[in-house]
Amino acid sequence: MGERIMVTGNYSAAYGSKLSRAQVVAAYPITPQTTVVEKIAEFVSEGYMDTKYIKVESEHSAMAACIAASNTGARAFTATSAHGLALMHELLMWACGARTPIVMANVNRAMGPPWSVWADHQDSVAQRDTGWIQFYAESNQEVLDMIIQCYKVAEDPDVMLPAMVNEDAFFLSHTYEAVELPDQELVDEFLPPFEPKEKLDIDDPKGFGSLVMPEQYYEFRYKIAQAMDNARHKIRKVDKEFKEKFGRGYGGLVEFYKCDDAEVALIVAGTAASTAKEVVDYERAQGRKVGLARIRAFRPFPYEEMRILAKRIPIIGVIDRSITFGFGGAMFAEVKSAIYNSEHSPAIKDYFTGIGGRDITPAVVTIIIDDLYNVAENGLDKEIVYVDVIGGDL
Amino acid sequence: MGKITIPEEELMSSGHVGCHGCGAVLAMRYVLKGLGKKTIMSIPACCWAVMPGVWPHRALEIPLLNTAFETTGASISGIRAALDALGKEDITVVGFAGDGGTADIGIQALSGMVERSTNAIYIMYDNEAYMNTGIQRSSATPRGAWTTTTPVGTQGTWKKNPKKNLMDIMVAHKIPYAATASIAYPEDLIRKLTKAKEIQGPKFIHIYAPCPTGWRLAPELGVDIARLAVATKAFFVYEVENGVYKINLQPKDKPLSEYIKLQGRFRHLSEEQINELQKAVDWEWERLQKLEKFTQALYKRS
Numbered sequence: 001m002g003e004r005i006m007v008t009g010n011y012s013a014a015y016g017s018k019l020s021r022a023q024v025v026a027a028y029p030i031t032p033q034t035t036v037v038e039k040i041a042e043f044v045s046e047g048y049m050d051t052k053y054i055k056v057e058s059e060h061s062a063m064a065a066c067i068a069a070s071n072t073g074a075r076a077f078t079a080t081s082a083h084g085l086a087l088m089h090e091l092l093m094w095a096c097g098a099r100t101p102i103v104m105a106n107v108n109r110a111m112g113p114p115w116s117v118w119a120d121h122q123d124s125v126a127q128r129d130t131g132w133i134q135f136y137a138e139s140n141q142e143v144l145d146m147i148i149q150c151y152k153v154a155e156d157p158d159v160m161l162p163a164m165v166n167e168d169a170f171f172l173s174h175t176y177e178a179v180e181l182p183d184q185e186l187v188d189e190f191l192p193p194f195e196p197k198e199k200l201d202i203d204d205p206k207g208f209g210s211l212v213m214p215e216q217y218y219e220f221r222y223k224i225a226q227a228m229d230n231a232r233h234k235i236r237k238v239d240k241e242f243k244e245k246f247g248r249g250y251g252g253l254v255e256f257y258k259c260d261d262a263e264v265a266l267i268v269a270g271t272a273a274s275t276a277k278e279v280v281d282y283e284r285a286q287g288r289k290v291g292l293a294r295i296r297a298f299r300p301f302p303y304e305e306m307r308i309l310a311k312r313i314p315i316i317g318v319i320d321r322s323i324t325f326g327f328g329g330a331m332f333a334e335v336k337s338a339i340y341n342s343e344h345s346p347a348i349k350d351y352f353t354g355i356g357g358r359d360i361t362p363a364v365v366t367i368i369i370d371d372l373y374n375v376a377e378n379g380l381d382k383e384i385v386y387v388d389v390i391g392g393d394l
Numbered sequence: 395m396g397k398i399t400i401p402e403e404e405l406m407s408s409g410h411v412g413c414h415g416c417g418a419v420l421a422m423r424y425v426l427k428g429l430g431k432k433t434i435m436s437i438p439a440c441c442w443a444v445m446p447g448v449w450p451h452r453a454l455e456i457p458l459l460n461t462a463f464e465t466t467g468a469s470i471s472g473i474r475a476a477l478d479a480l481g482k483e484d485i486t487v488v489g490f491a492g493d494g495g496t497a498d499i500g501i502q503a504l505s506g507m508v509e510r511s512t513n514a515i516y517i518m519y520d521n522e523a524y525m526n527t528g529i530q531r532s533s534a535t536p537r538g539a540w541t542t543t544t545p546v547g548t549q550g551t552w553k554k555n556p557k558k559n560l561m562d563i564m565v566a567h568k569i570p571y572a573a574t575a576s577i578a579y580p581e582d583l584i585r586k587l588t589k590a591k592e593i594q595g596p597k598f599i600h601i602y603a604p605c606p607t608g609w610r611l612a613p614e615l616g617v618d619i620a621r622l623a624v625a626t627k628a629f630f631v632y633e634v635e636n637g638v639y640k641i642n643l644q645p646k647d648k649p650l651s652e653y654i655k656l657q658g659r660f661r662h663l664s665e666e667q668i669n670e671l672q673k674a675v676d677w678e679w680e681r682l683q684k685l686e687k688f689t690q691a692l693y694k695r696s
Contacts (some may be wrong), residue, residue, distance in 0.1 A: 023476065023479035023480070024472065024475045024476050024479055026468075026471070026472060026475070051479070052475035052476070052478050052479045054471050054472065054475050054510065055510055056468055056471070056506055056510075057502060057503070057505065057506030057509070058502065058503075058506070060464070060465070060466030060468070060503075061465065061467070061471075061502070061506055062468075062504050063399045063464060063467055063474030064461060064465035064468035064469050064472065064474060064503065065468045065469065065471050065475065067461070067469070067472065068436060068459060068461065068469040068470070068471075068472025068473045068476070069472040069473065069475055069476035069479075070476075071459055071473075071475060072434070072459075072472070072473050072476035072477060072480070072481060073480060074475070074476035076472075076476075090462055090464070091462060094461075094462055128649060169453070198456075200434050200457040200459055200473065201431050201435065201457055202431060202433070202456070202457060204457075205454075205455055205456050205457040205458070206458075206461060207446060207449070207451075207452045207454070207457075207458040207460070208450070208457075208458065208459045209459065209461070210446060210447075210449040210450075210452065210458075210460060211443065211444055211447075211448050211449060212448065212449045216449065235649055335660030
């Protein structure tokens with residue numbers, strides 16, 4: 001057993017990078033991520049962490065420096081949030097194309113304007129197509145554990161893709177929870193040093209990212225698509241290995257909570273799952289068989305798990321904590337498209353809520369569950385609804 | 395036979411896809427002669443992003459990292475940090491970017507890299523416009539020049555703004571070493587790289603690299619125009635070490651019009667307008683001489 005300490009989600013992220021022995025950290029401060037970089041600066045200044053910490057002048061440069069460091073053969077880490085992540089967008093694409101297994105903690109924060117520093121998933125959901133593995137954490141322990149797991153997945157020779165661990169602003173980033181720090185020795189056994197097959201090497205000079213013609217470019221992209229598919233299996237495998245070593249596992253891409261006999265199920269990502277699980281327990285005590293599936297990996301998307309859910313449960317409600325303007329939320333669209341070509345066709349309804357830090361309270365979750373039972377009785381009336389907003393549907 | 399003053403080692407092989415008479419080709423060749431094999435280079439979007447050739451071919455025999463347009467400074471900070479973390483401190487890290495990638499879109503990352511004292515060399519090869527994309531003006535395009543985004547037209551909308559002075563900006567960062575160099579003077583250029591390699595901290599080299607295609611100049615005049623640029627005060631060759639200026643090449647007493655009139659990009663300029671440009675370079679030259687005198691006097695005093 002490792003030491004148990006009280007830490008915030010941001011400190012957990014910093015500890016995760018330290019335990020993973022990140023060799024290069026390049027980061028730029030942004031609320032509410034700041035305490036991640038402050039903690040790393042403290043680790044370095046106290047001699048607790050042997051890393052080269054590059055104090056860059058923007059998030060764009062943070063990611064550019066991480067990519068260069070990773071291509072040079074060093075394990076790289078960064079952390080950001082919202083506008084910082086958006087500024088990185090070009091380099092997020094680059095990190096994927098360059099096949100650099102950088103791990104990043106992103107504190108999920110709403111995008112301005114109007115300014116908001118509070119939680120929703122717009123920032124990371126908008127980066128869906130950049131080729132990053134994306135996880136959404138529910139607890140501070142999961143933030144720490146997933147950073148370690150992410151390096152193992154990302155650096156796998158069959159993957160070699162960057163990975164992002166998302167934590168909800170303030171709900172995790174600034175909230176103290178008891179977290180077990182795994183023993184460094186065990187982490188070292190679990191996560192060997194980063195040894196990329198190809199790197200910038202004066203004894204074996206190669207070019208990285210050179211111009212390619214149309215007859216080659218698609219081949220590179222196809223390999224990335226395959227790598228992302230490989231990641232799907234590696235995530236499950238690494239989570240199992242992690243559980244064997246540290247006694248904690250998260251269920252791979254999706255955590256199923258009381259789904260086996262459920263009449264209706266909620267699909268949710270991030271900290272709202274904790275509240276929703278409480279409500280599920282309460283509802284079950286009242287006789288309503290409610291289940292919950294927590295999406296941990298948004299990329300690669302757990303389509304197989306969604307099909308298993310669809311097989312068992314006829315009514316599914318998806319909570320979207322970001323808005324994809326023009327149609328349903330991204331989580332809803334993904335769930336629906338994962339299930340569509342399977343032989344099962346449950347009713348799937350989209351619930352927008354928790355935008356810009358608005359709490360997803362037990363009352364809000366109950367409203368959604370009531371509505372799902374309404375769908376069970378009366379059929380699917382409206383596919384996409386806005387909950388807990390003036391002029392909204394519920 | 396005379397003494398060979400330029401290293402014989404070639405780290406740029408044949409097969410580059412530069413235009414005829416390209417100054418950036420010579421710049422790269424001399425830079426690599428100056429730096430040698432133990433070098434890792436980062437190149438952003440610019441002519442040289444394309445010129446090494448299409449994958450899997452590569453005309454550069456050093457490890458090469460392509461990076462996004464505006465990221466050269468950050469990229470070389472990343473390479474250096476990784477090399478330091480891996481205990482490979484004796485490798486030279488160099489960024490090789492164009493004038494647009496340096497003076498415009500990449501200036502933030504460059505400033506950051508210099509301010510945080512990355513031990514690396516940043517080279518700006520200056521062909522005075524966005525040449526890879528087809529001759530659009532940059533902030534390094536000189537006053538008076540035609541480009542595709544400063545067309546002359548009927549309204550005379552050629553570039554009216556002065557060329558941004560990157561050396562001044564670098565000196566303001568208190569950079570340990572900054573120098574200008576020209577492809578017409580390879581010994582001077584190579585000496586500066588050899589020197590930069592030995593200095594700890596950030597280094598900046600501004601290399602004048604004529605672009606016959608974009609300057610509307612006969613390709614065989616690439617080196618001649620570079621010599622004329624120095625002779626006519628269109629380009630000054632000097633270095634600044636810890637704030638102390640040293641002029642390396644003296645201009646000859648030639649009028650700027652000799653330089654101007656060889657290039658199609660200036661063909662619209664009237665005698666009067668050329669005279670204005672002459673006054674501007676005279677002023678700049680006087681300023682540089684005074685800076686040299688002033689900073690050298692300060693240095694002696696300290």
